[in-house]
Amino acid sequence: MTLLAPETVNLVDPELYATGDPYPVFRWMRDNDPVRWHGATEYPGFWSVTRYDDIRTVYGDARVFSSAQGILLRPQGHGQDPGGGRTLALTDPPHHKALRTLVADWFTTRSVRALEDAMREAVRAVLARAVALGECDFVTDIAARLPLYVICRLMGVPEHEQEMLFSLTSQAFGAGEPETRSIAHQQIMAYFVELMYRRMDEPADDLVSALVNGEVDGEMLTEEDILLNCDNLLVGGTENVRLAVAGGMQTFLDRPADWERLRSDRSLMPTAVEEVLRWTSTATHIMRTVTEPVMLRERQLEPGDRVVMWTPSANRDERYFENPDAFDIARRPNRHLALGAGEHFCLGAMMTRTEMRILFTELLDSVHSIEQTGPAVPLRSIVVNGLESLPVRITAK
Numbered sequence: 001m002t003l004l005a006p007e008t009v010n011l012v013d014p015e016l017y018a019t020g021d022p023y024p025v026f027r028w029m030r031d032n033d034p035v036r037w038h039g040a041t042e043y044p045g046f047w048s049v050t051r052y053d054d055i056r057t058v059y060g061d062a063r064v065f066s067s068a069q070g071i072l073l074r075p076q077g078h079g080q081d082p083g084g085g086r087t088l089a090l091t092d093p094p095h096h097k098a099l100r101t102l103v104a105d106w107f108t109t110r111s112v113r114a115l116e117d118a119m120r121e122a123v124r125a126v127l128a129r130a131v132a133l134g135e136c137d138f139v140t141d142i143a144a145r146l147p148l149y150v151i152c153r154l155m156g157v158p159e160h161e162q163e164m165l166f167s168l169t170s171q172a173f174g175a176g177e178p179e180t181r182s183i184a185h186q187q188i189m190a191y192f193v194e195l196m197y198r199r200m201d202e203p204a205d206d207l208v209s210a211l212v213n214g215e216v217d218g219e220m221l222t223e224e225d226i227l228l229n230c231d232n233l234l235v236g237g238t239e240n241v242r243l244a245v246a247g248g249m250q251t252f253l254d255r256p257a258d259w260e261r262l263r264s265d266r267s268l269m270p271t272a273v274e275e276v277l278r279w280t281s282t283a284t285h286i287m288r289t290v291t292e293p294v295m296l297r298e299r300q301l302e303p304g305d306r307v308v309m310w311t312p313s314a315n316r317d318e319r320y321f322e323n324p325d326a327f328d329i330a331r332r333p334n335r336h337l338a339l340g341a342g343e344h345f346c347l348g349a350m351m352t353r354t355e356m357r358i359l360f361t362e363l364l365d366s367v368h369s370i371e372q373t374g375p376a377v378p379l380r381s382i383v384v385n386g387l388e389s390l391p392v393r394i395t396a397k
């Protein structure tokens, strides 16, 4: 728990999200300095935006608030994000729209629906394995598996190669040493190079083939652009779902009455999923870079200024949400910003909601009990927040 005066707290200290409590700090900022200059640290200086309305304003103007210089803070000296101006998340209109159109078909309601049965089967297999293990880590053994399975299906990763990719992503985005993580990440990229060449020779009905063969503004994507987009989709498609599902489960373990309420009234599932998204707000911050002089609230922002939007703060803004610090699985309306807003609104939103609904439904239907067996370990990051591990025992029905 932080004991420091909120106005002195360093928002780019990962401990604030791992072992501290950022909510009183965000509340102080919303009340006293909603567009606040955060001086340079190991990260460059930036404007901190904490109110719901202001964050919507920034998301709503992709021309003035650009994504092309990166959407996450990078430590000073690390240079520009290599995906800047090249990946879906890191491009501005009109290029962004063309790129988004190229891959959007795989994320429509119809495409997601077509995958539902396969998702359910995959979750049943994951839960059967977890039951057989007895004790397991909810984050790695359960929450991480469905999103990876889904993104592999979309990208056309053959089934017999998925376990290998799962093991590599667990190493690359897990808790290990930086060197192990970096080697695993390189191996993932090497795998995508191979998959890309396979699809060049033999196109199929999948995302990698769409990137390989599609055109943006009349030009084919370069090999590097294809690989950066693959990497982006893999990370975007897996990390946040894993954290939201695990954070949701932890919340239900802490509040068994809500879990039982959901068990007995399944019509609450859609609102429960939205509330888990709001409550977990796993994408801690999203950044933009100002392209022309603009006023945001009472502040004058200049070209080149970085603007950082804090999702957990927007989603607890008392100006917008009634009783924001209560977890309410029947909350309605619930227009949270966990999935962003505007031009770059999460492409995987429908997929995310479906994955979460299926996972929670199967957890309610196909296992007898879920019990926490040890302390949950928080992640140390300023980019995403949630759990690194959550030890549980799952028993069969």
Ligand code: HEM
Pocket: 067, 071, 088, 089, 090, 100, 147, 151, 232, 233, 236, 237, 238, 240, 241, 244, 281, 282, 283, 286, 287, 337, 338, 339, 340, 341, 343, 344, 345, 346, 347, 348, 349, 351, 352
């Ligand atoms: C709980 C789960 C998820 C959360 C919290 C989340 C959060 C977000 C947020 C906040 C953005 C906006 C970024 C910005 O405006 O700069 C975003 C964009 C994006 N997300 Fe998600 N996401 C989730 C799941 C997924 C999944 C499952 C996929 C893919 C299968 C996905 C793919 C993407 C892509 C491709 C973009 C970039 C869209 C664009 O720039 O046009 N996300 N996500």
